[in-house]
Amino acid sequence: MSRGRWESRRCRQPPSYHGGVMRISAPPNPSPRRRVRPQPPTPQESAPQNSRRCVLRRRLLALAAVLVLSTASLAAADGEEAYRTRCALCHGGNAAGSDRAGSxxxxxxxxxxAQLARIITDGVPSRGMPGIEMPDEELTPLIAYLKELAAAAPPAARDPRAPQPRAASIALAGGDALEGTVLNESGFDAQFRTAGGDILLLRREGDAYREAAVEPYVDWPSYHGSYSGNRHSPLDQIHRDNIGGLSMQWFYPVxxxxxxxxxxxxIAGVMxxxxxxQxxxxxxxxxxxxWRYAQPRTEGLVGDPGIGLNRGVAVGGDLVFSVSDHAHVxxxxRFTGELVWDTEMDDYREHYGAVVAPLVVGDLVIAGISAGDTGxxxxLDAYHAETGERAWRFWTIPAPGEPGSETWGDPEVLRRGCGAT
Structure with a gap:
C-alpha cells in the first residue's frame, strides 16, 4: 500500500479513535454565565402586585369568617329547630313556660x-317530663341554644321570685322618711337597705312602715348554734305542751x-x-x-359534692361564710350578698370537694374538705376572715415520716387514708 493511500485512509478515520479505544472529547467550555441578582421592583411596579396580594388576603380572610359564621349559624339554627320541635310545646318559645309546664x-x-344533657335524656318523671333520646349531633346544639335562651333572658324571667331592688324613699309610721333601696316587698312587709348599708325589716301600717321588732332576740350564728356544739336554744316559746299545735307560717322553695x-x-331577724x-x-x-348568691354547679364531682349537698353557713361580723362544691371557701x-373573697382549699380535679358548714372562731374561719369517699x-384549714388567706392546715392523716405514719404500713395506703373533715 502506498504511503499516500495510507495517509489518505488514516485521515479518513475519526480523529478520536486510537488503537481500538475511542476517546470522547468534552465540548469546549462555554463562556461563564454571569449571575444576575434580581433587582427589587420600583415602587411603581410593586404597588399593583402588593395591592393584588392585599385584596387576595382580604378575600381569603372574609371567606374564612363567612365559613366560621356559617358554621355557628347552622349550629344555632339546628339547636333552635330542635328546641322548637321537641321542647317549645310545653316550655314556650323562650323557655319561660306555658299552660303545660313552667319556666x-x-x-x-x-x-x-352535662347536667342539662342528663335532664333531657333521662327526663324528670316526678314532674311529668319524659326522657328524650337523641344523637349527640342534635343534643349538643340544643344545649347550646338553651344556654343562649337563659343568657338572653332578664333576671326576673330566669326566676320571677328573685327580688328586683329599686331605689325608693320609705315613709315611717312616726313621720320620718328613709332613703335607700327596697330589696323586696309585698302588701304587708318590705325589706329595706339604708344608704348606710343596714338592713331593715319593715311591716306596713297603712301607707307607712314600722321596723319589725325581733323578739325574743336570740341569734343562731352557726351550724350548731354556739361553740358548745350541743344545739341547745334558750328560747322557750315551743315546748312539749304546744308542739302539737304548730302550723306552717311560710315556705320558701329553693x-x-x-x-x-x-x-x-x-342573725338579727335575717335567716x-x-x-x-347557693x-x-x-x-x-x-x-x-x-338577696341571693349563686354560682353554677361543678361538673364531674363525686361523693356528697356531686350529689349536691351543702350544710350551711357561718356568720362573723359583716360576713357570711360558705363552701362551694369544688372545694372553695x-x-x-352579709347585707348585699356580694362576693368578698374566694379561696381554693384543694383541687377539685383530684376529686376534692366541700359540703361542710364553716365555723368562725375569733378572726379565723375553719373549714374542711370532702374526700372520705374518694380515697x-x-x-382541716383555718382562713383569715377578712382576707381569705390560709392561716394554717392540719392534716388528718400523717405524711410519710411523720409521727404515726409507721402504723399505716404501706405508703400508698397512707397517701389515700381519707380522713375527711
Whole structure:
C-alpha cells in the first residue's frame, strides 16, 4: 500500500479513535454565565402586585369568617329547630313556660351542659317530663341554644321570685322618711337597705312602715348554734305542751334542689339558708327573700359534692361564710350578698370537694374538705376572715415520716387514708 493511500485512509478515520479505544472529547467550555441578582421592583411596579396580594388576603380572610359564621349559624339554627320541635310545646318559645309546664330558665341558668344533657335524656318523671333520646349531633346544639335562651333572658324571667331592688324613699309610721333601696316587698312587709348599708325589716301600717321588732332576740350564728356544739336554744316559746299545735307560717322553695341538709342560721331577724353553691338571705318572720348568691354547679364531682349537698353557713361580723362544691371557701357581704373573697382549699380535679358548714372562731374561719369517699388525704384549714388567706392546715392523716405514719404500713395506703373533715 502506498504511503499516500495510507495517509489518505488514516485521515479518513475519526480523529478520536486510537488503537481500538475511542476517546470522547468534552465540548469546549462555554463562556461563564454571569449571575444576575434580581433587582427589587420600583415602587411603581410593586404597588399593583402588593395591592393584588392585599385584596387576595382580604378575600381569603372574609371567606374564612363567612365559613366560621356559617358554621355557628347552622349550629344555632339546628339547636333552635330542635328546641322548637321537641321542647317549645310545653316550655314556650323562650323557655319561660306555658299552660303545660313552667319556666325552665332558672334551671338552664344554673345547670352545666352535662347536667342539662342528663335532664333531657333521662327526663324528670316526678314532674311529668319524659326522657328524650337523641344523637349527640342534635343534643349538643340544643344545649347550646338553651344556654343562649337563659343568657338572653332578664333576671326576673330566669326566676320571677328573685327580688328586683329599686331605689325608693320609705315613709315611717312616726313621720320620718328613709332613703335607700327596697330589696323586696309585698302588701304587708318590705325589706329595706339604708344608704348606710343596714338592713331593715319593715311591716306596713297603712301607707307607712314600722321596723319589725325581733323578739325574743336570740341569734343562731352557726351550724350548731354556739361553740358548745350541743344545739341547745334558750328560747322557750315551743315546748312539749304546744308542739302539737304548730302550723306552717311560710315556705320558701329553693330552686332545683331535691333536698336541703343545712341548718338555717339567724342573725338579727335575717335567716341564711343554703343549697349547693347557693346562699339565700330571708326575712325570718315572713320568708321574703332579701338577696341571693349563686354560682353554677361543678361538673364531674363525686361523693356528697356531686350529689349536691351543702350544710350551711357561718356568720362573723359583716360576713357570711360558705363552701362551694369544688372545694372553695367563700365570704359574702352579709347585707348585699356580694362576693368578698374566694379561696381554693384543694383541687377539685383530684376529686376534692366541700359540703361542710364553716365555723368562725375569733378572726379565723375553719373549714374542711370532702374526700372520705374518694380515697384522698383529708385536712382541716383555718382562713383569715377578712382576707381569705390560709392561716394554717392540719392534716388528718400523717405524711410519710411523720409521727404515726409507721402504723399505716404501706405508703400508698397512707397517701389515700381519707380522713375527711
Amino acid at each position: 325552665i330558665l332558672a334551671t338552664l341558668d344554673a345547670s352545666g351542659p 330552686p332545683d334542689m331535691p333536698m336541703i341538709e343545712g341548718t338555717p342560721v339567724v 341564711y339558708v343554703t343549697a349547693v353553691n 346562699v339565700y338571705a330571708l326575712d325570718a318572720a315572713t320568708g321574703r327573700e332579701i 367563700i365570704a359574702l357581704d 384522698l388525704r383529708g385536712s
